[in-house]
Amino acid sequence: MGIGIDVGTKQDSSYLFQSLSSGSGGATNLNFLSDYASIKNGSYGKLMKAYYSTGQDSGTSTSSTKSSTKNILKKLEEEKKNPRVSKDVQTANSNLTSGLSSLNKSISTLQNSATYTDTENGQSASDKVVSAVKSFVSDYNNVVNAAKGSTLTGKTSYVANMMSSTAANSGKLSEIGVRVNTNGTLEVDETKLKSADVSKVKELFSSEDIMSYGSRLSSRVHFAGGASGTDKTNKADKTDSTETNKTTVSSAAGLKADGKALASDELYQKVKDKDGAEKYDVEKIFAMAKSFVNNYNGMFDTAESSSNSGVVANLSSIREKTAKNADVLKQFGISVDAKGKMTIDEDTFKKSDMSKVQEFFKDYGSSVATNASLVDYYMNTQANAASGYTAAGAYNVQGSSGYTGVM
Numbered sequence: 001m002g003i004g005i006d007v008g009t010k011q012d013s014s015y016l017f018q019s020l021s022s023g024s025g026g027a028t029n030l031n032f033l034s035d036y037a038s039i040k041n042g043s044y045g046k047l048m049k050a051y052y053s054t055g056q057d058s059g060t061s062t063s064s065t066k067s068s069t070k071n072i073l074k075k076l077e078e079e080k081k082n083p084r085v086s087k088d089v090q091t092a093n094s095n096l097t098s099g100l101s102s103l104n105k106s107i108s109t110l111q112n113s114a115t116y117t118d119t120e121n122g123q124s125a126s127d128k129v130v131s132a133v134k135s136f137v138s139d140y141n142n143v144v145n146a147a148k149g150s151t152l153t154g155k156t157s158y159v160a161n162m163m164s165s166t167a168a169n170s171g172k173l174s175e176i177g178v179r180v181n182t183n184g185t186l187e188v189d190e191t192k193l194k195s196a197d198v199s200k201v202k203e204l205f206s207s208e209d210i211m212s213y214g215s216r217l218s219s220r221v222h223f224a225g226g227a228s229g230t231d232k233t234n235k236a237d238k239t240d241s242t243e244t245n246k247t248t249v250s251s252a253a254g255l256k257a258d259g260k261a262l263a264s265d266e267l268y269q270k271v272k273d274k275d276g277a278e279k280y281d282v283e284k285i286f287a288m289a290k291s292f293v294n295n296y297n298g299m300f301d302t303a304e305s306s307s308n309s310g311v312v313a314n315l316s317s318i319r320e321k322t323a324k325n326a327d328v329l330k331q332f333g334i335s336v337d338a339k340g341k342m343t344i345d346e347d348t349f350k351k352s353d354m355s356k357v358q359e360f361f362k363d364y365g366s367s368v369a370t371n372a373s374l375v376d377y378y379m380n381t382q383a384n385a386a387s388g389y390t391a392a393g394a395y396n397v398q399g400s401s402g403y404t405g406v407m
Contacts, residue, residue, distance in 0.1 A: 092149035097225065099146050100155065103139040104221045110136055111207040111214050116198055129201050130193055137178060140166075141185045157309050158224035162217055169204070169213040176201050208338045211323050216316075223312055251298035252375040258292035259369030262361040268354060280354040289349060289357075292365075293334065293342045299375065300340060310378035314371040321371075325364050332357055 109115055109132045116125050147159040163184050166173070170180040177193030178186055205214030261267050267285055270278040300315065319340055322329070326336045333348025349357075 088149060089151055092146050093152050095146035096143065096150045096152055096155055096159075099139065099143040100221055100224050103136075103143050104218070106132065106136040106139045107205070107214060107218050107221060110201070110205040111218065113202075116202045125198050126194065129196075129198050130190070133176070133178065133193055133201065134188055134190075137186045137188050144184050154309075155224045158220045158312075161309075161313075162220040162224075165213060165216045165220065172200075172204055172213065176204065210319060210338070210340045219312070219316075223309065251295045251302065252372045252379065254295035255292065255299055256369045256372040256376060258288060258295055259361075259365040259367075259372060261288050261365075262292060262357075263363075263365035263369065265358075268358045282350050282354065285354060285357065286346065286349055289332075289334070290344055290346075293344045296342050296368075299372070308378050311375050314374045314378070318368055318371045321364065321367055325360075328360055328364075332360070 110129075115128050115132050118125050119128070143159060144163065147156045150156055166180060166184075166186070173180060173186070176196040177189040177191070179189060181187055203209075204212065206212040207215060207218070209215060262285075267288060268280060271281050272278055296318075300319075322336055322340070322342075329336060329342075332352045333345035335343050335345070337343070
């Protein structure tokens with residue numbers, strides 16, 4: 001269920017949230033908070049004013065116009081590097097940073113199994129859940145409101161993604177008494193919350209299911225800096241980040257190559273055995289599948305320390321594709337656990353019909369390879385691509401559909 005926005009005649013900040021109604025994961029709307037901040041701090045207004053002022057004198061030469069435009073862009077670029085931040089923006093930035101830390105804690109409480117059990121002092125699980133949900137809603141709203149006035153685009157892009165996940169789960173949230181407002185904030189229906197099934201709340205915020213609402217929010221808040229409440233700026237952190245980048249890039253590049261190989265015709269070319277019969281080189285295909293699994297796990301093992309949102313967007317897409325195809329992968333001996341890690345059973349894989357393995361990986365393998373290539377790109381360039389945009393400016397997350405081949 002998406003969010004319906006009724007803007008009416010008043011163009012307030014809620015207008016900027018109308019794109020959340022897409023319900024498609026929110027990949028294309030991750031930059032709106034930073035755009036809003038640019039509008040609010042006057043950069044767009046200065047550009048438009050300066051631009052149109054150059055054309056008021058019809059006698060102005062082309063060279064003079066070009067020179068003036070260059071000066072305008074230079075000034076805007078300088079202002080972007082050294083922004084003059086108002087007190088309101090400073091407050092919003094501070095509130096966003098502290099708010100993310102608080103939100104991280106409230107999500108952790110809802111993911112803690114102890115929240116869903118009665119305590120010895122007589123407090124029921126239901127009472128604990130109601131209290132935890134109310135704290136979550138309060139912290140969530142503080143983050144959303146602070147993000148609207150913040151210029152910390154490295155954080156607001158993740159807040160926008162978080163809000164998209166909330167929009168996509170508005171129906172499930174409504175079932176436990178949490179309503180999503182048109183301005184992106186949440187509101188508690190306490191009567192409905194108190195009568196809600198505790199197991200539904202636990203399932204919604206499950207930390208065991210990587211695709212749950214709680215897990216998605218936890219990931220976004222973590223990458224936005226909520227885990228520590230601060231940005232990584234010291235030398236040691238930068239060194240650790242560099243080493244992580246190298247490891248992730250290596251695994252991503254390997255996964256890209258493995259995915260392409262498993263999708264190729266060359267890998268499945270039949271060879272003759274000692275009796276002259278043609279058959280698949282199962283050992284070779286298995287070795288490639290095993291490498292695919294190892295690189296898949298290696299990339300995710302190190303990716304959580306990345307603050308690059310282009311990386312996050314593509315890793316999320318890979319996980320979604322894998323989750324959709326988990327049943328098919330299992331038929332080939334490739335299992336995916338609750339945390340998203342892969343394991344491969346050699347006997348089961350080698351007994352599989354290699355023609356069906358090839359058919360499956362032509363879609364899934366090539367699609368994962370595309371995302372792995374983008375992870376490799378963003379980790380190398382460290383571009384702050386909040387929504388996974390390519391160097392050409394187009395959003396490029398392909399192959400989202402599940403495999404439909406007959407097994």
